[in-house]
Amino acid sequence: MSIEVRNVTKQFGEFTALRDVSLTVPAGELVALLGPSGSGKTTLLRIIAGLETADSGAILFHGEDTTDQKLRDRKVGFVFQHYALFRHMTVFENVAFGLRVRPRRDRPGKQEIRDRVMKLLNLVQLQSLAHRYPSELSGGQRQRVALARALAVEPRVLLLDEPFGALDAKVRKELRRWLRRLHDEIHITSVFVTHDQEEALEVADRVAVMNEGRVEQEGTPEEVYHSPRTPFILNFLGNVNLFHGRMENGRAYIGNSSLELPAAAFQDNQTATVFIRPHLLDIHHQPTESGNFPAHVAHINAAGPLVRVELVSEWGDPVEVEISQDRYRFLALKENDKVFVTPKEMKVFVEDYVI
């Protein structure tokens, strides 16, 4: 069941939550809506679910317009950020709820409900806790009950709002791998909202990066990470060093230093913003030919798989570089060393106007 979001706009009073958003979720895929808070991702998810209505635009499930469909006829599974488990019902009753509230003619028999609920509890590895109340469960367990409850009604699409948001770091990591495995097993078209780029890149088949009510880029995790289309995405997906400079003779000038550009397709005299990820910078004791800039070492943090070196460039900007432990030992860096920083790869965004 594919989902298509077509030109959806949503306004809350003065605040525009979504501006003409279009997005396609291919059938059977797991797609992440990634963005900072206030970017409109949860609103978009709630509109797909039918919990909010769009001011204009349409949501199509498998090519069929759902705009006029009642919420309960849409057959979506929704997992709420804070789980929204029914607090006065046991785990079993929570999962059975969607089956028990059906009109009599569609309602499965008692035994069938039992079997289906136990099968789902098996799937989420909670069969032994069927008679507990939500208040007697840990966060991760509650999350899995919420998931089983959503799956019980055999939804056509599964929507998850910050599914791991309220969990601590370790449980989060386990649970998101588990969700990925579960999705590989049941292959239901799924959309989840997250503000955590690591989570989105690790779990999703495709990622839609949202900012200020728009989808800025949509693609596979590799695509959005390695070929970000806007400075915002580059900034949002991991640490990055940012330099302001200008273009001249196919080289980017920052301060008095020039850097060789990957493709010299820019006009002269344009202002440019250069983005370089910390692990794509190298440190040398002597200047190199490919372009570099002088800096001095401000702080070294060697604890961890990579060594993080904080430097201050010649013109006073802080620069963060990540080098391997081997490289660090080879260079024998100390604080206040004068060094040269060489970019291995960078992204240049040129402003629209010419000076």
Place this chain on the structure above:
Amino acid sequence: MESIHLNVRSHRKRPHSSTTEPKTVQWLLIGAAMAYLTLFLMIPLGTVFYQALEKGVGVYLAAITDPDALSAIRLTLLTAMIAVPANLVFGIAASWAIAKFDFKGKNLLITLIDLPFSVSPVISGLIFVLLFGLQGWFGPWLQEHDLEVIFAVPGIVLATVFVTFPFVARELIPLMQEQGSEEEEAAIVLGASGWKTFFWVTLPNMKWGLLYGVILCNARAMGEFGAVSVVSGHIRGSTNTMPLHVEILYNEYNFAAAFAMASLLAMLALVTLVLKKIIEWKTARDLSLLDDAETAVEENG
């Protein structure tokens, strides 16, 4: 883990000495409070029962089985039986609207719900006299159609409903606001109809608050004096409620009978307090179970 947990508990019960008052101050404060309570609550309450039974159990029983007394009890029960369910429905509807929806005039509605609390009950009664009395707005029309409101049972019920309508709503609004509407949304997404969502999710979640509100509402409905006194007309055996009957007997210097009736109302108050305590204890226990579970989760996590 367990020992840490226990430590936290005992620590909570016995605060650090630097943050507590010296023993003498503690005893002084407790003593003052107890003396005050004894003087203004215990002695009057005791007096009610003492006076009621002073002339023996026979007189007591005769006083409360007197036809006029029985009629007053019946009228009080009838009034409560109408006012409480009416305000139960109104309270649920109003708090539902206020907690789960945004609409124009919401603040006005919240203020209006509090109106009976801020208006003197006598004024509340007068409002109904002005509306339905012979010289009132609807008086002539009512008389034409041979309908009695003032100095009759409908007036008493109306006044009681008016005076007691904040109780249920006041209990439910903060409770429902705190619970939000996520569970209802979850139920609807899972395919539940509006009614099923209400009966399976909303109602069970507010049951203790609701019961609490109903008990307070009932106590007030049975005990209301001022507003009812204005609209009742004090017709013995017909429009006298229990509090009004107490007043009449007292004014006739029939102290034993007056206090016998009063003792029934006092007992109602005591039962109400006990029920209230039980509900508070129940909700607190539910909450602490939740706390315990969360602490356990944090410790194990």
